[in-house]
Amino acid sequence: MASKYGYESTAVVKTEPDDMSLKSDKQTLLAVLQFLKKHNLKGTESLLKQEARISDDDLRTNEDKKTEVTQALAAVYKSDDDPSLYEDLYGDLKKFIDSCLDVHKVELSTILYPVFVHMYLELVYNGHEWNAAEFYSKFWQDQEEHHHDDLARLSSVRKKEHMPGNQLLENFKTSKFVLRMSRDSYTHLKRHLQEKRLSPLLTIIQDHLFIDVFDGVPRTQQQIQATSGGLLGEVDKDANKAKVFYGLLKEPDLNILLDEDDDAGEGDEKPKKKKSKKDPLLMKKSKNDPNAPPVNRIPLPELKDQDLRERAMAFREAKRRVKLDHNHLPSVCFYTFLNAYQGVTCVDISEDSSLLAAGFTDGNIRVWSLTPNKLKDMKDPDDLDLIDKEADDVMERIFDDKTACDNKLLVGHGGTVYATSISPDRAYLLSCSDDGTIRLWSLYIWTNLVCYKGHNFPVWDVDFSPHGYYFVSAGHDRTARVWATDHHQPVRIFAGHLADVDCCKFHPNSNYVATGSSDKSVRLWDMLNGSCVRIMTGHKNTIHCLEFSPDGRYLASGGADNLAVIWDLSSGAVVAQLKGHTNIVYSLCFSRDGTILATGGLDDSIRLWDVQKIMAEQDTEVDTTIPSNITVNDSPSLLLGTYYTKSTTVLGLHFTRCNLLIGCGPYLAPS
């Protein structure tokens, strides 16, 4: 699969061992030589060269290669055209598009932004500083509102010397801007360009743009709006063709445990059970979902007795779940952090809603118990020896009652903690920070167990797999990494995002990972082979939170564009755009039955959206390969309720198993 849909940018950590070690050896030697040369240690240098049998050529080629590459990259913009020509060309293009029929106009006008960007860069590269500024100031306001942030960044580049090293420019240079348009519009454009023989324009379009033509009617303004906004435009049609097994894994058989527990919970060892009362819901769950991946597609940790008991418990609680829909809205219990000033940066609530972990700017993490059960330390090894290991309540007995308290402090990070994640069995906590590390903490002995180093830059997000053992992290280094708790090296590195990866989330079946980035795209990665199976554009700014629907088919994302978007993973299309928030959306949560989506953010409000209605109105029969067939639901009636807090940012949202909504955030005294 990887080879079929492989992206050059997608790296899988799976290189042949011999080859790799050889290569890396040589690389190291070269690096050492360079170091020696730099520090003028000639004797050692020549000695080493002799021993390692490395010629000067090797060294040089290595350096030259680098410079060559950068030169080649920059030279993309080399042109000898008259700088004043650009303004006219761009003006002409605009005029042509304005004169088109309305049907084509919307589609064609998407070409203006990339052309503008590349023209500006060409001007800057060729040293026409004044012309570039003129060109920019004349046309920047014509661009769509959501491009303005990128444009502001672009405009700070005013000289050729600024160009190398700028991330944004690198993206524009190395990748093509993708546009999708109907065949009619495309031929229209082509004819115009050929007739007028606008050579510079043609070169730009050929070199930097990729126009993906589809057969069908042109799209409407709204349809284009729904998928535009990506740093490099939209996604070409082949990107989302791979099949995604979005179904849930088959649940392990819980009947034994369930029945036992129903029998007044007596005797765990009782082997026999009655098959009589089988819940219809349970039947459905154990049935095979055609969209589910095979259970052994990804090796998952084996379930322990404890886990099974946990699941049985969850199942019983789920039976008491409140049914939610537009007439039955949930209750919201809000946990406010007081005296936190500006300190709280992230909040995570355990799956069973018993623990709450919060990260702070000073690098501390605090864990609170949301139930009357206090947090306790495990006993000393000596005392542990004395415990009867066969006892039923062994999990209770191992804890020391003397250490009980409401909250525990975990100290270790050297910078702001940006995310925390509690493992499904509540034994571990993960945190990631400014200092580039991810730390694994034990919630039994309340201490740091492992420090995972790999991201060299701030790590923005970390998330435990729903089955434990694996976790995913995302960071400023533009990668997302999957780790196994017992390996200090990542097991997968997902590279492909064009800017910071700001958030990541495991799919409920642990086979996929979703990431959201500052390049304004959401990607879905396959755990099995590390390939990118979905690229979804439509957000207009950085994406800050992701959440899968309980059935695994839909993905919701929220970001700095004040939008929440719901995506269909089967096709990669936008299903709904939820507009209402007035500031960054930082938290999302689906109700346990998937009928309601709650969003919260910096505008101090929690909003509830009618997912049931979205699903009902979604047209599943339509052929999604033709973009103009896709409809996006952005009706304001989807908003079911808005609940304002008292100057309290909503950083975390969580539905309990009984569908009570928990929100949390720090209270900030208005200044």
Add this chain to the structure above:
Amino acid sequence: MASEKESRVGSVLSAESIKVIAESIGVSGLQDEAAAFLAEDISYRLKLIVQEAEKLRQHSKRTKLMCSDFDTALQMKNVEPIYGHTNRDGYIPFRHASGGGREIFFTEEKEVDLQAIVGEPLPKIPSDVTLKAHWLCIDGVQPALPENPPPATKDHQKQEILDTSLKTSINRPHKRPHPDSMKYKHHYKHKDTVKLKNLTTHELSVEQQYYYKEITESCVGPDEQKRSEALQSLQQDPGLHQMLPRFVAFAAEGVNINVVQNNLALLIYLMRMVKSLLDNPTLYLDKYLHNLLPAVMTCVVSKQLCLRPDMDNHWALRDFAARLVAQICRNYSNNTNNIQARVTKKFSKAIQSEKVSLATQYGALAGLGELGPEVIKSCLLPYICMLGERIKSVNEGSALNVDKIAAEHLKKQLLKYLPGVLKSFHNSTETVDEFNVAYGYLGPMMYSMFIQKEKNLAATTSAVHSLAAPRSSIQLTQRPAQIVIQQQPSTPVPPSSPFLTPTPTLASLTSRPLSSLPSTPTGIGQKFVIMSQARPATPIVPQSSINTVVKVVNPQQSAMAAANSGAAQKIVVIQGDPKSDDVSVSLRAAVLGGAQSAPLVQQPVTSSANSGITGKETL
């Protein structure tokens, strides 16, 4: 807005800045071209780092960019962070200085006396982070808890005026409109262009009815303690908007009846109630002004407000109501309702008329005076001669005692408002005669007043000058704020003048208390108690976040009688910590919001239990 954004986009550090910076690190004689090149490059690098810092801000889920974000951004770029810049208060005040043809902005670095720091008692440990749970919403309905925001914000109430459909959602948040009925309504609207006004019912819950009863009874009842509590509640509690029409009606009706019965005490109570409603930050009174304004205006200009006009102090009521009118004008006057113009017209008519009683003229004078110097200039000064004639005729003729008292008060009132305005018309070289010509009978009085003021001004400028200096030069020494204010008690000047010293630094600090000091001190035996917390860091920064609570504590029990009687008054000025908001508000918030405002510093507030009219002003 577009232009604003544009300038942000294209801005570059100036070459001069680069030169100044270069000088400060010991590189002198930087060439112009080099500086210009550096400026451009540094601007670019700075922008890159700010963009990174912005990213960090977003991930820290803050709305404010902090110095630490910038430091971390530098670290991300492998650059040594800049040490020593912190913004504990959330902002760094850049100070501006000019001199030698250059203007610079700089951050202040004061010399720190280590001895003092070592000697200081340890600061209190800030309270620990705690987690508090409450119901934000129960089955889709937000309960009215102190932890939740008030059901309708001021903006909401503002919108409600324009859109009646909003009203239902504000007043009855408990019932979500049924989706089907919504659809139906929508359908209806499309079909029929006639816009139907929704019928809204004003139902008050039992608790609200009880509250209304308690408040109104306390406001006009005999128990002063209860009254101040009730007024406090009206002034600060959020979520009163549903009962607002009733409170307004209560006040308006009350005025109507009590004016006829000449019940001064009740009128005062009602005005205080109106004041509390006006002061409540969560209430938007625009809709009820048609009820409110006539009632308040009545209390300003009514011919008779008390049973014995020669004995009772109805003047204070007029003053107080005049201030209310001014407050309403300030807050609610706009192009549509044109309140200020209409009010001014009414008052000036009264001033110009020969027939109205002197008491009415007194009220009109107060009303105009409170509206500010512009109004005084255009509507009052031209008629001073006329007023003078009238006062003269009363004083010299065989008028009633009542009228004589009224004339006396009228004169005092003129004394209060005119000096500040006169300054812009006259200079100290003018003589009494010129004043006589201009103002007739009142000329000599106004002249003496004017001259005294000039003298006073000269005395204070020298002191103020040294304070004003640091703002315009690079000199960094600052003097604590107390100096200026402390000199006031020693100089035996007319008591209102300390607040009128027209110095540049004090201007904004002084001009406002004038209009809102509840009772104008006229007696001489006054005591100013000024408590200023040791705040070495802040020079006088007008409009800064220093909070000053001005309280007039009147030792006498009777509400208004003492205001003008010249009895000893105490003015207590409490300077609060800039971080905490209005002290009393925060105290109240501590009560209302539970622990939410626990970290706020509690300031000593003099008890207002036995005060007469108590006003507060926050600077």
